[in-house]
Amino acid sequence: MAPDSRVILTRHAQAEHNVGLDYSIPDAPLTPLGKKQAAALAPQVDKLAQEVDLVVSSPLQRTLQTTALGWKAAIDRLGGFKKVVCLPQAQECNAHPCDTGSSRAELEANPEFAVFDLSQLPADWTSKKGFWAADSAALTNRARWVRQWLRERPEKTIVLVAHGDVLRRITASSTGPSTYQWRNAEAREFVFDPKTVDDDECFLIQEEDIAVAGGYAITSTEMDLAIENGNAVRSAI
DSSP: OOTTOEEEEEEOOOBGGGSTTOTTSTTOOBOHHHHHHHHHHHHHTHHHHTTOOEEEEOSSHHHHHHHHHHTHHHHHHHTSGGGSEEOGGGSOSSOSGGGSOOOHHHHHTSHHHHTSOOTTOOTTTTSOSGGGOOSHHHHHHHHHHHHHHHHHOOOSEEEEEEOHHHHHHHTOBTTBSOOOOOOTTEEEEEEEOTTTTTSSSOOEEEEEEEEEOSOOOOOHHHHHHHHHHHHHHHHHO
8 A cells, every 4th residue: 555545435326225224125236317317427627537556346236336427537537447446345234135246247247237257256245244244344344444445455545335324334443333424426535544554453544525426315314213213212201
């Protein structure tokens, strides 16, 4: 990792499960609006795209679609879609169907996703068990793994397209996961905290906001929190 390296974290654009909070949609893809949001991200990051050395994406459909539309200039400059690293460790946290990815065979059978190099997807990446489980300890471990992986990369500027809940885990601090509410197709720049960069945790700290392509829908975890808070308020009345 270069001393002045940076990580551009990006949340996917609006996906089908964000509309009506229907978590039963398998590997929820982008909505038509989401595709417009992802495409609208591209001109906002056009200059930055010329500085990107590596593009990384969660292999769920909505993140791959956001990556393809929002960071196309960087992808083209770096040699095409096969150069994008599909990182299953950056998949969303929850075990809902909408947050569970498709198998490598399913993705490769779809021309939209077959353009990516999916060879690094293990057979169990969609299992939501063991390393991939949705419990807090496993998620903390997986987010730490992603930070360490990013830290060990030699590239100076890395883009990672992922999901709201896992991004809160990846941008955790010593007090726990971040509470920041990521918007659709939002990009933010982070660097490694010099105080912990050589430790196992290697926390990230934000440098600046970069872009928001518009639109915002709460994630499943945010809805759960809202319901819990609402029940707590009603109980207190």
